[in-house]
Amino acid sequence: MAGIEMEWATVGKHGAVILPSKLRERFGMMEGTTPIERYTPERKAEFLLSNAIDEADYRRARKEVLKLGIDPDSIPHRKR
Numbered sequence: 001m002a003g004i005e006m007e008w009a010t011v012g013k014h015g016a017v018i019l020p021s022k023l024r025e026r027f028g029m030m031e032g033t034t035p036i037e038r039y040t041p042e043r044k045a046e047f048l049l050s051n052a053i054d055e056a057d058y059r060r061a062r063k064e065v066l067k068l069g070i071d072p073d074s075i076p077h078r079k080r
Contacts, residue, residue, distance in 0.1 A: 041068045042075060049077035 007020040019029070039047075045065040049072060052058035058079075065072040 041070060044068065045070050045072065045075045046077050049075055049079075 007023055009020065009023075010018045012018055024030070045068055048061040048064050049058070052061045062072045065075065
């Protein structure tokens with residue numbers, strides 16, 4: 001593709017993912033650091049609702065989502 005520069009990550013022999021230096025610099029990553037994703041309340045709600053293992057767990061998840069101030073029905077998730 002003309003005009004598009006591709007950067008490839010590689011996987012080391014122990015499964016470590018190695019990112020190109022341009023990407024590490026762009027995201028402020030240094031050797032030994034691990035990026036941390038900060039989850040929004042909506043993303044937490046999605047995790048709670050989608051990972052319920054049975055009906056009782058799903059009801060508990062809905063209550064926790066309500067405590068976050070979110071309507072569980074407004075969150076896209078796999079319903080039990």
